[in-house]
Amino acid sequence: MDQFYPDMQSADDEALVLRIQQGDNDAFTLFYERHRTSMYLSAYHLLKDEDNANDAVQELFMKVWQSSEQINPTSNIKGYLYTVLRNRILSNMNRSKYFDEYVNSYLAFEQHHPCSTEETVLVRELQHILEEKIEKLPPKMREVYELSWNNQLSNKEIAERLNISEGTVKQHKHQAMRILRSKFPRLVIFAMLFCN
The missing domain is CATH 1.10.1740.10 (RNA polymerase sigma factor, region 2, helix turn helix motif)
Structure with a gap:
């Protein structure tokens, strides 16, 4: 120096x-x-x-x-x-092929530590992107997805509310995740899981 x-x-x-x-x-x-x-x-x-x-x-x-x-x-x-x-x-x-490990590790950490300002900004950006993509899902699939993620309803509760089978609910959820994860950065899938 x-x-x-x-x-x-x-x-x-x-x-x-x-x-x-x-x-x-x-x-x-x-x-x-x-x-x-x-x-x-x-x-x-x-x-x-x-x-x-x-x-x-x-x-x-x-x-x-x-x-x-x-x-x-x-x-x-x-x-x-x-x-x-x-x-x-x-x-x-x-x-990264280790995306799911990142998510699990991050969520485990976040249970005991609050998000920093920078991470909160990151999450908000990701949530905004995610919301835009969810709006583009087919109507019934979007409804199932939102009832599951936003309202935290079980498959059975969603099936009763929408008058469809639990199998159809599972299928909609699976397809929604597949579509969302394939069409934009996989990271945004977990954006709504923390810093809420």
């Missing part, structure tokens, strides 16, 4: 971003050291995988360095970092 200017250690994020935008490697290194741990913890909290979390954080800071001119130095820098990281996490989770 001796190579940094004397005032670099005490520089705020705005000053560091301005220096990064001028190609200052030392400012970038300090910026990286300052934010890497919190970004990694957020990534790991959602991904539950060290390699994927590290990859997401590396991609985040690579974007900071390569596209620093897109960062407004006077804006909420940490908010910007979380937004970029969130996009990487969505991409990683959507690609």
